[in-house]
Amino acid sequence: MISNHGDHLVFLLSMPRSGSTLLSLMLGSHPEICCPPEPWIVLALAEYLRLGDVRSTPYGREWAEIAAIEFVLKPERIQRGALGKALRMIAETSRLDAITAARQILQTVYQLHLDVSGRSIFVDKTPRYYAVLGMIDKIFPQAKKIVLLRNPLDVFASYKATWEIPRTIFTPEGVSVHARDFCEGLFTLADYIATSRNDLLVLRYEDLANDPESVLRSACEFADINFSPTMLAYYENAALIEEYKRSPVGDPVSSCRPKPTNNRTVNAWEMRLDEADIQVLIDVLGIKIFERLGYGNTVARLRDISVNIPTEEQAFGRRNLLMRSLIDHVHEQPFSIWNNFVSPLKGCQADRAARLEVIQQQQAVLQGVRQSLEISEADRAARLEAIHRQQQELEQLRHSLVVSEADRAARLDAIHRQQQELDRLRQNLEVSEADRAARLDAIHRQQKELDQLHSTYGFLCYRFSQLKKWIYECRKR
Template sequence: MINLQGDNLLFLISQPRAGSTLTQRILGNHPDIYTVSEPWLMLHPLYALRTEGYQAEYWQSLAQMALNDFLQNFPDREEVYFEGIRQMYTYLYSQALASSGKRYFLDKTPRYYLIIPELYRTFPNAKFIILLRNPLAVLYSSVGCGSKENWILLDGIKNDLIRSPTLLLEGIKLLGDRCIVLHYEQLSKNPESEMRKICEWLDIEFLSAMIDYGLDQVPKWRFGDQKTIYQMSKPDVNRIEKWVRGMEDIQIWRLANDYLQWLGQDRINQMGYAYEELAQILEYYRPPRFKLWTTLSLESLIKKREERQKWEYEYQIIRLIRSFQRRGVGGTMVRLTQKVLGIPSNSQEVTQVWEN
């Protein structure tokens, strides 16, 4: 039974594509921990207090105003709402845990990074595992492991890339001893020592067998990693540097370089990674400058969908020119294409590339 303060609740939060499904499988293999596919339970009620960040057909801005007005009737205002959430969702979590007979319920929902303060306020005694991964590896896993040129969909995950690192770092600071920080790379290299730390922190016995979660009895989940997790049965150290090979693609390199520059040295180092080492890897794979103008910047790709029309035409042209380059067509054909399609050779995009 989970009490109202969340003593038996365990939240696993990370950037999506950071190895959270692997971590969840390992933890869920422990006899004291019960988990299911990502619940996403707490996002709906906690976002109801916000004035932006969600949409609903019932006109969410009016709903938020009405909720705020309703809460004005109580001396404690918002605390009444949080108490109501606490009681309802404690009941749901308790029902899930009761059927398992285990001690902890693990809710692995990566996008809880958006609501860490509210989640902590709702369940002050819950425990949080904040999972971090090299952000360039997260970027590559997000855009380089799916279909070709999957990076065109970046606007749909811009929060996962742009907002989550800062929110996770702020969450770590806020939660203090209520959280433990786990790095994907260390979990892959030394799974036993990392899981031993977590088990000690949870006050449960470490079992070496939990590392190999197996394949035969693994349920198929709707959310999380839909590929690798069902092909392997334990952490694979070879996946740590897989992102590096992706830097041979000039568009992926451009996105990674933009992302590294945007995150900056302080944020990268606070996450536990060496900014200079990542910069050196990118420098090694840096494409010739004349090729970079055929790429799109991270900033342009994370724009809202309604703003896409401003650069979709340019994107199609860039695809055409890249197809010429892959077929070994010389610079004359590229320049001719520019001229016919009306692309100025001194456009802002081209100028920026050459200046950089």
């Protein structure tokens, strides 16, 4: 997700006709990258929010307006209802400072494109962003920037061959916005890449044409994603090519007839530009800019073909003259479609403010209710805690009862066994008692018999003693 600082966001910066469409088609063919045709949205917001001095110099305002509206509307065509979020964000910008407003709008619209495309990284490729480089850094300080460079002579050769731009743009009478690209764009990009930065990657069109895979691998590593071979087969991505073909802005040639890369357009200026074309361009640029951009070898070639090399002061003076003529004589129409696009939303702001006041009052009431609920919730939490403790105690008691019940059952079983043993003993005793009674009865009878015998024995003893006494007396006589 694109953050406030610009995570998952990449800006592709370049001069027009520098191969940015080719590179964007390659990047857009990666399964994780969303890279639509030129959005121009930052320039449009700078105009709409009056950021910086964008309005002071022509930059292609009509293209910016059309491209920005197309860029904002595209997600709605893919996913119905997606546009509402962007429009609400635009309507709310009146209460924000300009940079914050731009950040929120851009973050919302960029994220809409990621959401409907299912990708994770958004690439905004708009060549004229050289006019708002500082603004981009302020809005998204952590966004990554890829600067694509090309030999300025080849850039102008492409202007001439593709857009049929004549060399008269470098005269005060024929100056156009395209002259600004050379008078300001080249030098702004040179200043921008002069300092080493972790958020900046510099690529060259010549390297892209000669060894596209190495360049694309560098770009993927810079964006913290893995290289995908589908990037090299960008010309087979029919859906993306069709999207570029339908775009009202951008490169009409390379997107309509995509083909594998080749290096035939490297140093094509030697065949496409005549001596007058080269001379008028060098008169405006000088030669130091070639060295600053890394094309110092071109300077030697220019000397070989006897080009008159101006001093840097002379070239600077010509550039200043052209820029003054551009400001004085080229007048671009102010935004009209964009204002009509968002003005109904602005008209709703008063009604929206009244509704917001009612909402704020309701929120105050809800805040009081919420506080009461929080107190009730605290009391409820305390009660639940007490119930929880009681449940724990009951659980412990139940466990103790279960243990006691098991012990009781064991003891009852032991008592039952002992009862059975006592019953057996009782039965045995009952049997023994009956036998004892019978024996006592027998003993009693025997005792009676013995008593009779004893009485008879006593009588016999008595009679015997009488008999002995009689016998004794008889002997005495």
